[in-house]
Structure formats: structure tokens, C-alpha cells
Amino acid sequence: MTIAPDNARQGASHIYRAMRDLVQSMDDTIPGKFEITKKGIVHDMLAPIGPHELTTLHLRKRLERVMPEEIVAHTGEPDVENESEGILRRPDVMVITWEDMEVPGSFDPRTLIAAIEIVSRSNPDNDWVGKLRDYPLMGIPVYAIFDPRTGTGAVLTDIHSTPEGPRYATRKDFVYGEDVTIADWTIPTDGLPRYSGESTPDPRS
Structure with a gap:
């Protein structure tokens, strides 16, 4: 049987809505964070405290010191959604x-100035691979990654078209201790926490 394109899109939309309902039902009952990617549902087990959450707090406070009052570094809910x-x-x-926060339901990803992720120790590919694929598809113009495992990170910008779909064209890597620019604002990265047991990379290597 041949499925017409419109019917295929409707089927995909129906599956997505079913996954979204499932994620929302699990969010309040199972620890961690559930997200829907182009490859399906991912579950990130996040510790309630520790380097991941402390890094989030440091970055929020450092950004809000240099950004104008009408812009915030928001943490927590709601989700960012691109249903199409x-x-x-x-x-x-x-x-x-x-x-742009004053909307019902999920945020429109195209209104984000930047998205920032702190790499999960339990599932680093979600940040370095999955979100690197999904965020340009969603239209998020700047994606910054901080990795407490290695004390390094990257800022990705300049979405462009590729045969595999939209991708970031520019990547600027950094080592903790260097200043990093996210969109229009530069912040220090010194003193950011690391996961215990991880060694600090030599920036000269």
C-alpha cells in the first residue's frame, strides 16, 4: 500500500503527539529528563545536585550580569518544541x-537567542550528537556546550543547509579558564565545576 505524503505527515504527527503525551506523563513520576528527538525519546538521568546543576547556576548568573534586563538566562520549564x-x-x-517567554505552552525555538547545555555524565552523546543535530533543525541560532567531564566546550553558530538538513557551520572550541562568547555576550569560564575523577586537559595539547 502506498501512503500519500499528507497521510504520512499526519501519521508522523500522530506518533509525535503520542510520544509527547508519554513524556509529559513520565516527567513527574520518573527521575531525570525526558526529551523527544529525531531518533525517538531519550532519558537523561540527572543528579539532583552536583557539577551539572552548579554549572547551570554559574552560567545563568554570569550571563545575566552582562545581558540587558529584557533578556534572561532561563532554566527549567517549559520545553522548547518544534512540532513540525x-x-x-x-x-x-x-x-x-x-x-518571548510570555506564551502559553512550550517556547518557540526560533525565539531563543541561544541554548546552552551542560554535558550529562550518564549520556554525553545526547548533548554532543543528538542536540547538535536537532538544534539547527529547530532553528536555534546559537548552541553552547559545556563539558564538566573534560573541562572543555564549544559554541556553534551559523546554521546552513546541508544534504542531511540544517547544520551549524561554525564551531569555536574553548577550554575552561578562557572567556567564551555566547551570542553577543562574553563571560569567563574559570572556576566552573568538574565531575569528580576527571582530569583537566592540557590546553597546549
Whole structure:
């Protein structure tokens, strides 16, 4: 049987809505964070305290010191959703205006100025691979990654078209201790916490 394109899109939309309902039902009952990617549902087991959450707090405070009052570094709910792509994500930090936060339901990813992720120790590929694929598809212009495992990170910008779909064209890597620019604002990265047992890379290597 041949499925017409419109019917295929309706089927995909139906599957996405079913996954979204499942994620929302599990969010309040199972520890961790559930997201919907182009590859399906991912579950990140996050510790309630520790380097991941402390990094989130440091970055929020450092950004809000240098950004204008109408822009915030928001943490927590709601999700960022692009239903047409079938993606539901919740960045650790969302740089967004107060005005664009005043919406019912999920944020429109195209209103985000930047998304920031602190790499999970339990599932680093979710940040380095999955979100690197999904965020340009959603139209998020700047994606910054901080990795407490290695004390390094990257800022990705300049979405462009590729045969595999939209991708970031520019990547700027950094080592903890260097200043890093996210969108229009530069912040220090010194003193950011690391996961215990991880060694600090030599920036000269």
C-alpha cells in the first residue's frame, strides 16, 4: 500500500503527539529528563545536585550580569518544541527575552537567542550528537556546550543547509579558564565545576 505524503505527515504527527503525551506523563513520576528527538525519546538521568546543576547556576548568573534586563538566562520549564520536526527539548539554559517567554505552552525555538547545555555524565552523546543535530533543525541560532567531564566546550553558530538538513557551520572550541562568547555576550569560564575523577586537559595539547 502506498501512503500519500499528507497521510504520512499526519501519521508522523500522530506518533509525535503520542510520544509527547508519554513524556509529559513520565516527567513527574520518573527521575531525570525526558526529551523527544529525531531518533525517538531519550532519558537523561540527572543528579539532583552536583557539577551539572552548579554549572547551570554559574552560567545563568554570569550571563545575566552582562545581558540587558529584557533578556534572561532561563532554566527549567517549559520545553522548547518544534512540532513540525517532531522535536521536544529542554535546554539547561535558554537565553530568551521576557516578551518571548510570555506564551502559553512550550517556547518557540526560533525565539531563543541561544541554548546552552551542560554535558550529562550518564549520556554525553545526547548533548554532543543528538542536540547538535536537532538544534539547527529547530532553528536555534546559537548552541553552547559545556563539558564538566573534560573541562572543555564549544559554541556553534551559523546554521546552513546541508544534504542531511540544517547544520551549524561554525564551531569555536574553548577550554575552561578562557572567556567564551555566547551570542553577543562574553563571560569567563574559570572556576566552573568538574565531575569528580576527571582530569583537566592540557590546553597546549
